[in-house]
Amino acid sequence: MNRDGRWQKGKDVRAIRSHPEISREKRNKHVMQKQQPTPEDVIAKAAELRGTLSSGFRDEIVKSLYSEAERIARRAVKHIGERRYDLDQKIDRLVTSPIFGLPIMLLLLAAIIWVTVIGANVPSDLIARALFWVEEQAAGLFDAWGLPWWVTGFVWHGVWRGLAWVVSVMLPPMAIFFPMFTILEDLGYLPRVAFNLDFLFKKAGAHGKQALTMAMGFGCNAAGVVATRVIDSPRERLIAILTNNFVPCNGRFPTLIMLGTVFVAAAFPPAFASFVAAGSVVAVVVIGVGFTFLMSWLLSRTILKGEASAFTLELPPYRRPNILRILYTSLIDRTLFVLWRAIQTAAPAGAVIWILANIHLGDASLAQHIADFLDPFGYLLGLDGVILLAYIIAIPANEIVVPTMLMVYMGTGMMTDLPALSELKTLLVDIHGWTMLTAVNLMLFALLHNPCATAILTIYKETNSKKWAALSVVITLGTAFLVTFLTATVARLLGWA
Amino acid sequence: MNPFWPVISLVFLALLVFLPRYGLRVRLARWREQQRREQVEDALKYLLDREQEGSHPTPEALSGALGLSRAATFRLLTRMEGQGLIETRGHAIHLTAEGERWALHIVRAHRLWERYLADEARMPLGKVHSEAHRREHHLTPDELDELEAALGHPSHDPHGDPIPARDGTLPHAEGTPLTTWPTDRPARIVHLEDEPPLAYQQILAVGLRLGQTVRLLEKTPQRYTLSDGEREYLLAPAVAANVHVAPVADEEHPPTDAIPLSELPHGREAEVVTVDRAVQGFTRRRFLDLGLTPGARVTPELANFFGDPRAYRVRGTLIALRNEQAARIWVRPATTDDHR
Numbered sequence: 001m002n003r004d005g006r007w008q009k010g011k012d013v014r015a016i017r018s019h020p021e022i023s024r025e026k027r028n029k030h031v032m033q034k035q036q037p038t039p040e041d042v043i044a045k046a047a048e049l050r051g052t053l054s055s056g057f058r059d060e061i062v063k064s065l066y067s068e069a070e071r072i073a074r075r076a077v078k079h080i081g082e083r084r085y086d087l088d089q090k091i092d093r094l095v096t097s098p099i100f101g102l103p104i105m106l107l108l109l110a111a112i113i114w115v116t117v118i119g120a121n122v123p124s125d126l127i128a129r130a131l132f133w134v135e136e137q138a139a140g141l142f143d144a145w146g147l148p149w150w151v152t153g154f155v156w157h158g159v160w161r162g163l164a165w166v167v168s169v170m171l172p173p174m175a176i177f178f179p180m181f182t183i184l185e186d187l188g189y190l191p192r193v194a195f196n197l198d199f200l201f202k203k204a205g206a207h208g209k210q211a212l213t214m215a216m217g218f219g220c221n222a223a224g225v226v227a228t229r230v231i232d233s234p235r236e237r238l239i240a241i242l243t244n245n246f247v248p249c250n251g252r253f254p255t256l257i258m259l260g261t262v263f264v265a266a267a268f269p270p271a272f273a274s275f276v277a278a279g280s281v282v283a284v285v286v287i288g289v290g291f292t293f294l295m296s297w298l299l300s301r302t303i304l305k306g307e308a309s310a311f312t313l314e315l316p317p318y319r320r321p322n323i324l325r326i327l328y329t330s331l332i333d334r335t336l337f338v339l340w341r342a343i344q345t346a347a348p349a350g351a352v353i354w355i356l357a358n359i360h361l362g363d364a365s366l367a368q369h370i371a372d373f374l375d376p377f378g379y380l381l382g383l384d385g386v387i388l389l390a391y392i393i394a395i396p397a398n399e400i401v402v403p404t405m406l407m408v409y410m411g412t413g414m415m416t417d418l419p420a421l422s423e424l425k426t427l428l429v430d431i432h433g434w435t436m437l438t439a440v441n442l443m444l445f446a447l448l449h450n451p452c453a454t455a456i457l458t459i460y461k462e463t464n465s466k467k468w469a470a471l472s473v474v475i476t477l478g479t480a481f482l483v484t485f486l487t488a489t490v491a492r493l494l495g496w497a
Numbered sequence: 498m499n500p501f502w503p504v505i506s507l508v509f510l511a512l513l514v515f516l517p518r519y520g521l522r523v524r525l526a527r528w529r530e531q532q533r534r535e536q537v538e539d540a541l542k543y544l545l546d547r548e549q550e551g552s553h554p555t556p557e558a559l560s561g562a563l564g565l566s567r568a569a570t571f572r573l574l575t576r577m578e579g580q581g582l583i584e585t586r587g588h589a590i591h592l593t594a595e596g597e598r599w600a601l602h603i604v605r606a607h608r609l610w611e612r613y614l615a616d617e618a619r620m621p622l623g624k625v626h627s628e629a630h631r632r633e634h635h636l637t638p639d640e641l642d643e644l645e646a647a648l649g650h651p652s653h654d655p656h657g658d659p660i661p662a663r664d665g666t667l668p669h670a671e672g673t674p675l676t677t678w679p680t681d682r683p684a685r686i687v688h689l690e691d692e693p694p695l696a697y698q699q700i701l702a703v704g705l706r707l708g709q710t711v712r713l714l715e716k717t718p719q720r721y722t723l724s725d726g727e728r729e730y731l732l733a734p735a736v737a738a739n740v741h742v743a744p745v746a747d748e749e750h751p752p753t754d755a756i757p758l759s760e761l762p763h764g765r766e767a768e769v770v771t772v773d774r775a776v777q778g779f780t781r782r783r784f785l786d787l788g789l790t791p792g793a794r795v796t797p798e799l800a801n802f803f804g805d806p807r808a809y810r811v812r813g814t815l816i817a818l819r820n821e822q823a824a825r826i827w828v829r830p831a832t833t834d835d836h837r
Contacts, residue, residue, distance in 0.1 A: 050650055058649070059772070062785040063792070066812075089798070092815075098802035195817050199803050202819060208806070233779065235618060305620060305628075311822065312783050315799070315808050315815040 088317050095189065101196050108189075110282060112180050113218065117253060120172035127171065128417075131164035154354055157414040162350015162400065165415055166342050169399040173250040174338060177219040178330035186321035190215065194313055204293045205300025207236035208311055210243075214292060217247035220338045221451055222458040224249075229462075235304050238468065239296045241459055245451040245476050246291040248284065251398035255446045256281045258402060262425055263439035280443075288447045291479065303471075338454065345396030345453040350415075353393050353404055358413050367408050381481060382441035382488030384432070391445070396453040401446070437491050441484045448480035535634050537577055539563055541600035542607075544583065544592050549667075553589035598665055602641070605661045606633040608654035609644050615655040616648065616778020622655060623701050626691045638663060648778070655777075656697075657688030657707050657741065672741035675721065676734060680713045684742035696736045703730050708774035710745055756830065758795065758809070759823035766796045767828035776825045788812040789826060 037045070095104055135156050142152040184190050190212050198208030209231050217224030224244040231237040248256060260280035265273040356367040364372075367389060375385035390405040403415035409432055410416055428434040450473045451459065460469035514521045543562050547554045554562075560570035574590070577583045582596035592600060610629035614620045620628060636644065642663060645651070652668070653659055659668040672687040686709045691697045705711070705723070714729070715722040721737040723730040732740070755770045769791055772784050788811050789795070798815060799808035808817040818826075 058781075059785060059790065063790040066788060066790050066793075092799050092808075096799060096801060101802060191817075195799075195801060195806065195808065198806050198817070198819070199801060202805075208817075232783070233619070305624065311806060311817070311819040312787055313806070313808075313817040314787075315817055317815075 091318060092192065092315070095192050096196055105193055105196060108184070109215070109218075110278075112177065113253075113281075113285075114278065115180065116173050116177045116250070117257065119176045123172040123175075124168050128164065128168035131168055132161075135160050135164060150358070153358060153413065154351065158354025159347050159350045161414055162346045162353060163343060165350075165403055166346035166397045166399050167339070169254060170251060170342055170397070171335070171339060173253070174219060174335045175331065177250060178223075178334045179326055181215065181219055182326045182330040182334075183321045186319065186326055188316045188318045191313055191315050195315060198311060198313075200293060201296070202311070204296040205236075205304075206239045206296040207231045207233065208313060210236070210240040210292075210296070213240045213244055214247045214289070217244045217249060219250060219334070221245050221247065221249045221455040222341060223334050223338055225455060225458045225462055235300075238463065239299050239304055241462060242299060242468070242472050242475055243292045243295045245455060245472065246288045246295065246448065246479075248288055248447050249398070251452065252446050253281065254399070255402050256284055256443055258424075259439050259443050259446075262421060262428070263436060266425070284443050284447050287444070291448065295475065295479070341454045341457065342397050342399075345457075346400070349393060349396040349400065353400070353407070353415060354413070356393065357407055365408075365411075365413075368411075371408055380488065381445070381484040382437045382491065383445060383484065384438070386432070387438075387442060387445070391449060394452075395450070398446070398452050437488060437496065441487055444487065445480050445484050448476060448483055450477045450480070531634070533576070536563070536565075536573055537580075537582070538599070538603045538634055540573060540577065541582065541592070541596055542603050544590060545597060545600035545604065548592060548597075553586075553591055555588050556585075556590065559590065601661045601665045601667065602638060603633055604667075605663070606636050606641055608658055608660040609641060609648065609651070611654040611656070612648055612651045612660070612778075613644060616780070619779065623694070623698055625655060626694065626697075651777070655707065656691045657686075670741075672743040675713065675723075675732075675737040675740040675742055678713055678742055680716055683710055683712050683745045685710050685745045686740060687743045688741035690739035690741070696739050699733070699736050700740060703732060704728070705730055705732075705740065706773075706775050711742070754829055755827040757824040758797075758818070758826040758828045759807075759820040761795075761797055761828055761830060763797050763800065766794055766831045768831065769793045769795060770827040770829050773825040773827065780822070780825075784822075784826065787816055788814075794831075795828060 139152050139156045194208040194211045197211045201208045213224045213227040216227040221244050225241050228237050228240040260277035264280040265277040268276045357365050359366045371385035371389045374388045378384040378388045386408045390401045394401040406416040459472050584591045607629050610632050611625045614625045661667040689700050711723045711725050714724050721732045761767050796810045797807050798810045805820045806817045808815050
C-alpha cells in the first residue's frame with residue numbers, strides 16, 4: 001500500500017513538473033503539496049486496483065491482523081503458570097448435560113421469579129403506603145386551601161396515583177430481578193442457556209441468543225427488546241424483538257398471580273395454595289414460551305423468510321461476579337432506565353383514568369359507558385367490557401390493569417387496591433359474573449396482548465421503523481384475540497362455560 | 498337513520514377513489530405503469546440472454562418465454578420499439594445500444610440482489626432467484642453502486658453468473674456444461690443455472706455446491722454419476738446440462754487430508770485449513786472475526802445434548818457453532834495427539 005502510494009505520488013509529481021503552468025512555480029513547495037492526488041483520484045485508483053485482488057484477500061487481511069495481534073501479545077503478555085480450564089469444563093459438562101441441563105435452567109428461572117415475587121411484596125407495600133400517604137396529605141392540603149375538588153382529584157388522585165402505583169409495583173421487583181439476572185450474566189451462565197436451547201430456536205428459524213433476550217423479558221419486555229442487540233443478524237434480531245412480548249414481564253405477574261391465587265389455588269387445600277398458584281403462573285409462562293417458538297417459526301416462514309443463519313456464540317470462562325458493576329448495570333442501566341420510561345407514560349395514563357372515572361354522563365361515569373359499549377366484544381373473547389377497557393387505558397403500563405379494573409367494578413373514582421381475597425372473589429364472581437373461563441382467558445390475554453407503551457416505544461427506537469413497531473402490536477393483539485376467542489367459543493360449545 | 502350518512506359515505510368513497518397521490522385511481526395507474534415497466538425489463542433481460550448466446554429470438558419465442566399472448570407481445574414490442582430499445586430486422590428482434598444498456602442494468606440489479614439475499618439476508622439459495630426477480634425493478638444505477646460497494650464489489654452471483662459492471666462490461670461466463678466434460682477429469686463447479694427453477698431445486702436437493710471439486714465417474718443416457726471423493730451424486734442428463742464446470746486450478750485442489758470441522762472427533766485438535774468458498778458475506782466475516790482464520794488451532798470441547806451446536810476452543814475462547822456452519826470450515830486434524 002505504502003509503496004503504491006509513493007509510486008503514485010512520484011508519477012503525479014513528474015506529471016506536474018512537466019505541466020507548463022506549474023513548472024513556473026515548481027520551486028514553491030507549498031503549491032507542490034497542494035497537487036497531491038485528490039480523494040477522487042485515490043478512489044479511482046482503488047477501483048482500478050480492486051480488480052487485481054484475489055478473491056481471498058479479506059481472509060488474508062484478517063489473518064495478518066491476527067498474527068500481528070499475536071506477535072504483540074507474545075511480547076507484551078507474560079503467562080504465569082497456565083490457565084486451567086478443568087473446573088470450567090466440569091461446570092460446562094454439568095450445565096449442558098442431557099440429564100441436568102434443562103432442569104438446572106428451569107429451577108434457576110423458577111427460583112428467580114419466586115424470589116422476585118416474594119421479595120417484592122414488603123418493599124412494594126412500604127413504597128405504596130408512603131406514596132399514598134403523600135397523596136392523602138397533599139389532597140388534604142389542597143382541600144384546606146379551598147381549591148376545587150377536581151383540581152385535587154386530577155393532580156393527586158389521577159396523575160400522582162398513577163405514578164405512585166407504577167413505581168410501587170414496578171420498582172421493587174425490578175430492583176430484585178435485574179441484579180439476580182445480571183449475576184447469572186456476569187457468571188457466564190446465560191450463554192450456556194443459549195447453547196442448550198439453540199436446537200429449539202434453530203427449528204424455529206431463530207437464533208439461540210433469543211433465549212437471553214427472553215430471560216431479560218421476564219424482568220421487562222422493553223429491556224428484553226434492548227437486549228436483542230446481542231443478536232447480530234438483523235432477521236433473527238427482528239424475530240426476537242417481535243416475539244419478546246410473549247414472555248410475561250414483572251408488570252404482568254401480579255395479574256397472573258392474583259388470578260392463580262383467587263381462581264386456581266382456591267380449589268386446593270390452603271397448605272398447597274401458594275405452590276398451586278406458582279404452578280399456574282409457571283404454566284402460563286410455559287405457554288408464552290410455546291407461543292414465542294410458534295410465532296418465531298411463523299415469522300421466519302412468512303415475512304422474515306430466511307435460513308437459521310450463522311449461529312456463533314461465545315461461551316466465556318466462568319468469572320466471579322463483580323458486585324459493584326452488577327449493582328450499577330442492573331440498577332442504573334436497566335431498572336432506572338425502564339422506570340423512567342414507565343413514569344413518562346404512567347402519569348398521562350393516571351390522568352386519563354381519573355378523567356374517565358370522574359366525568360359522568362347521565363347516571364354512569366364515562367368509564368362505565370365505554371365498558372358497556374365494549375361488553376359484547378369482551379363476551380366474544382370470554383372476557384368483559386371492563387377488562388378490555390382496563391387494557392386499553394393501561395397500555396402505558398401493565399401494572400395498572402388490575403387497579404383500573406377494580407376501580408370500574410367498584411365504581412370508585414380512583415384506582416383501587418386489592419381488597420382481601422375473599423372479598424375479591426365475591427366482587428368478581430358473584431357480582432360481576434366471572435367464571436373459570438374469564439379467569440383463564442384473562443390470564444391468556446395478559447400473556448399475549450400487545451406490548452405496553454414503553455415496550456412499543458423501545459421497539460420503535462431499536463428498529464427505527466414505525467412499521468415494525470406497529471407490527472409488534474398487530475401480531476400480539478391478533479394472537480391474543482384469536483386465542484381467547486377460540487378458547488371462549490370452544491368452552492361454550494362444550495358447555496363448560 | 499341519520500339522513501347525512503349516505504352523503505358522508507359518498508364523500509368518503511369519492512375521496513378514497515379520487516384523492517390525488519393516495520386515491521385508488523392514482524394507485525391503480527401507478528401499479529399498471531409499474532407492471533408495464535417490469536414487462537419491458539423482463540423482455541430486455543430475455544433478449545440480452547439470447548444475444549449472448551448468439552441468437553436473435555422471434556416474437557413467438559419471446560411470447561413463449563414471457564408467457565404472454567401474441568397480441569400482448571405485439572403491444573409490448575411496439576412499445577419497446579417506440580422507446581428505442583429494440584429493432585426488428587426481418588423476423589428477429591435485436592437490442593439497440595440503449596436497450597442493451599438497460600438490460601445490463603437489470604441483470605446487474607438481479608445478480609447483486611441475489612448476492613445480497615444469499616450472503617447478508619441468508620435466504621435459502623432456492624428462494625433467492627424469485628425474490629431478486631421481484632426486487633430488481635426498483636433500484637437506480639446509483640443505488641446499485643451503493644449496494645455493490647456495501648457487498649464488497651462481488652464478481653459473481655451466488656449461482657456463479659458474472660455480475661456486470663456499471664459501465665456495462667460483462668465478464669465472460671467461464672465453464673462448460675457437465676454434459677460435454679470428459680469422465681475422470683477433476684472439475685470445479687463454477688455455475689449452477691438457476692432457471693428453470695425445477696432443475697435448480699434438483700441440483701440443490703442432490704447437494705451440489707458452487708466451488709465444489711468433483712469428478713465425473715460415469716455418463717449414461719439415464720444418469721450422470723459424480724463424486725467429490727466422499728459422496729456420490731446422481732443427476733439426470735437434462736439437469737447435468739445446467740451444471741457448468743471448469744478445470745481445477747492448481748491452488749484450488751481440495752486439501753486432501755482436510756475434513757469438515759463438524760466431523761472432527763470430540764477433544765481432537767486440528768488446524769483450520771480454509772473456510773469454504775461458498776460461504777461469503779456476513780457469515781464469512783463472522784468466522785474470521787472469531788479467529789477461525791487459516792492456521793488457527795481448534796478443538797471441539799463441548800456438545801449440546803443433541804450434538805448440535807458444538808463448542809470449540811479457538812485461541813483460548815470457547816465458541817459455539819451449529820453443525821451446518823462448522824461443516825463449512827475445513828480443518829486438518831493434528832497428526833499426533835500431543836496435547837493430551
